[in-house]
Amino acid sequence: MDIKAYIDSGILELYVTGQLSEQENQEVYELMQQYPEILDEVLAIEAALIKLGASVSPGVSKTTIQLIKQQLEFTSESSKVVQLPKSRTNWFTYTGWAAALIAGVGLLWTVNQNKQLEIQLSDADLENAYLETQIEDAKTDLAAKENLLNILRDKDIISVPLGGQGNFANSYAKVYWNKADNSIYLDAQGLPDAPEGKVWQVWSLTLNPLTPTSLGTIEDFNSDENKIFTIANANESEAFGITLEPAGGSESPTMEQLHTLGVVAP
Amino acid sequence: MQLETLISRFQQKDEKAFEELYNMYSDSMHGVIYNIVRDHDIAEEVMQDVFIKIWHRASSYDASKGRFFTWILNISRNAAIDKTRSKAFKNSGKNLDAQFFVDILETSESLNDKTDAIGIKNFVGKLAKKCIEVIELLYFKGYTQKEASETLNMPIGTIKTRNRNCIKELRQMVLGS
Numbered sequence: 001m002d003i004k005a006y007i008d009s010g011i012l013e014l015y016v017t018g019q020l021s022e023q024e025n026q027e028v029y030e031l032m033q034q035y036p037e038i039l040d041e042v043l044a045i046e047a048a049l050i051k052l053g054a055s056v057s058p059g060v061s062k063t064t065i066q067l068i069k070q071q072l073e074f075t076s077e078s079s080k081v082v083q084l085p086k087s088r089t090n091w092f093t094y095t096g097w098a099a100a101l102i103a104g105v106g107l108l109w110t111v112n113q114n115k116q117l118e119i120q121l122s123d124a125d126l127e128n129a130y131l132e133t134q135i136e137d138a139k140t141d142l143a144a145k146e147n148l149l150n151i152l153r154d155k156d157i158i159s160v161p162l163g164g165q166g167n168f169a170n171s172y173a174k175v176y177w178n179k180a181d182n183s184i185y186l187d188a189q190g191l192p193d194a195p196e197g198k199v200w201q202v203w204s205l206t207l208n209p210l211t212p213t214s215l216g217t218i219e220d221f222n223s224d225e226n227k228i229f230t231i232a233n234a235n236e237s238e239a240f241g242i243t244l245e246p247a248g249g250s251e252s253p254t255m256e257q258l259h260t261l262g263v264v265a266p
Numbered sequence: 267m268q269l270e271t272l273i274s275r276f277q278q279k280d281e282k283a284f285e286e287l288y289n290m291y292s293d294s295m296h297g298v299i300y301n302i303v304r305d306h307d308i309a310e311e312v313m314q315d316v317f318i319k320i321w322h323r324a325s326s327y328d329a330s331k332g333r334f335f336t337w338i339l340n341i342s343r344n345a346a347i348d349k350t351r352s353k354a355f356k357n358s359g360k361n362l363d364a365q366f367f368v369d370i371l372e373t374s375e376s377l378n379d380k381t382d383a384i385g386i387k388n389f390v391g392k393l394a395k396k397c398i399e400v401i402e403l404l405y406f407k408g409y410t411q412k413e414a415s416e417t418l419n420m421p422i423g424t425i426k427t428r429n430r431n432c433i434k435e436l437r438q439m440v441l442g443s
Contacts, residue, residue, distance in 0.1 A: 010430030017405045017429075018336045029330045046335050048437040049405055053294030055390065056367045056406075058306050060296045060313070065288055068317050074281045 006031070007041050016045045148185075148228060156180040160240055162262035164190075171259040175240045182234045186242075188218070189227040191259060194244060201245040203253050204237040207263070212241070217249040239263040273334050277324045288317055291335065295342045301367045301406045302346035303355070312349050316342045343408040367398070367406050390439070397432030404429055 014020050015028045032039040151157070160175040172190035177183075186202060194200050202215040215231050218224075243250075244257040275283035295316060300309035320327075320338055327337050349355055393401075399418055403409040404425075415422045 008430065010426040013429050013433045014404070014411065014426065016333055016336055018332065018340050018408060019404060019411055020332075022331060025332045026330055029332075042333070044437055044441060045433055046333060048433060048440050050291070050294040050335065051440045052367075052390065052401070052405070052436060053297040056297035056301050057293050057309075058300060060292050061310060064292070064310055064314060065285065068288070068314050069281075069285075071314070071318055072281075072284075072321055074284075 001031075003035055003037055007038065012038065012042050013045055016042060016049060145226075148226075151178070151185060152176055154178060158264065160262045160264050162240055162242065162260035165258050165261050168259040173242055173260045173262075175262065177233065177237070177264070182232060184215070184231050184233045184240070186218075186229045186231055187227065188221065188229065188242070191221075191227070191242065193222045194218075197247050198244050199247050199249060201243050201249045201253065202231060203241045203243065204233055204235040205239040205241055206236065207238045212253050213237075214249065214251075215240075217245065237264055269334070270329070273327070273329070277327065279321075279324065284317075284321060287334075291338055292317070295338060297367075298339065298342050298406055299346040302343065303349055305358075308349060308355070309346075312345050313342070316345050319345070340408065343406075347408075367402055390436070392439070393432065393435065396428060397435060400425060400429050401432055401436070 011020070011024070011028065015025065020028065028038075028042075032042060156178050158177045158179065160177060162173040162175060164171040170190075171192070174187040176185040176187070178185075188200070191200060199217045199219065200221050201217045203212045204215050205212050213235050215233055215235075218229055221227070221229075239262060241253065241261040242259050243253040243255075244259060245254055272283050272286055276287055292313065296309055296313045299312045299316070300306065303309050303312060316338070319341060327334065331337075390398075400414065403414040403417060404411075409417065411422050411425050415425050418425065420428075
């Protein structure tokens with residue numbers, strides 16, 4: 001056998017890097033036993049490749065071998081460690097179970113807590129919406145009142161107090177008359193709610209001769225909150241009166257039911 | 267101690283023998299694995315797994331089927347390639363473009379201070395590109411001759427002789443023989 005030619009064929013390099021078939025490997029192995037030159041060649045190839053491989057490594061951590069020995073539960077490090085792996089395993093097991101239990105309980109608690117918070121949150125949302133509505137109402141209310149105040153302060157307004165009449169001495173009302181836009185604002189807070197089947201009716205009066213003109217009935221009196229009503233009035237009124245009339249109102253005022261009356265200041 | 271004796275003691279689960287083999291091969295296996303996974307920590311992790319695996323599989327090694335080095339080299343390359351195919355590894359977005367082992371030598375700042383490694387770095391830089399390619403594929407990547415011939419687009423016979431000549435050149439650089 002031409003050993004040199006065999007070596008030069010490049011088969012030994014492939015042998016070391018693992019490219020040969022099982023049969024070829026067996027062959028090389030047998031030849032190595034037979035010919036020391038072949039064995040030496042293989043060893044040299046191997047040594048060069050080991051160095052080349054190591055040169056590519058950025059460096060192996062010194063602790064790696066310890067980690068491997070730990071995982072393999074080697075005992076060779078020191079003899080007194082012999083008992084340790086077992087007790088450590090148990091300790092780990094118990095700690096593991098304990099941790100799992102704590103985590104489980106914690107998880108349940110968290111889930112529960114979460115549910116409660118969700119409920120609280122939706123309650124808060126409702127409350128919030130309710131408060132927003134209230135604020136909005138208050139704002140609207142405020143705007144309406146400011147508007148009213150502005151109207152009453154208008155320089156064109158004539159104020160006419162209506163005093164209680166006869167049996168209704170406790171009743172009172174006020175008329176704010178804006179001649180410029182032919183409207184009156186009736187403040188009827190001093191009148192009681194109209195009884196069932198009855199309605200308040202507002203009258204414009206001229207005094208000489210005494211002529212009443214109906215300004216209409218106040219249908220929503222009882223339900224109105226601020227008891228201020230805007231009524232159109234294009235008459236040359238000299239006085240205003242309010243009577244309680246049967247539902248629907250009357251053609252002329254029922255004088256026994258005249259609750260308040262006031263004369264426009266000349 | 268003779269390598270054969272060491273290996274047979276290792277096969278009888280001798281922890282000291284294992285540690286000695288580790289000292290002999292861990293750097294080179296780490297290099298081979300690192301060249302495939304291109305991450306220092308992952309390479310250490312894979313290498314750990316490799317040595318744990320060989321301990322458990324010690325009895326399956328058969329000297330007549332190949333060198334101990336070749337055996338552990340195969341296990342390392344396979345483990346590293348398996349790692350690169352794992353989902354977690356793919357998600358890590360590693361760039362495994364066609365870079366050769368020499369690129370690591372050229373770019374690595376952290377090259378260990380082993381003097382011979384620095385020596386090799388200087389030598390290997392002088393290896394011809396055709397050598398680098400063929401050594402990369404056959405040694406570092408574990409390609410078959412056929413795969414290498416297809417990748418490099420040259421006949422199998424040429425691959426074989428080129429590999430021989432290139433490793434010969436390497437030997438002269440690193441071993442002086």
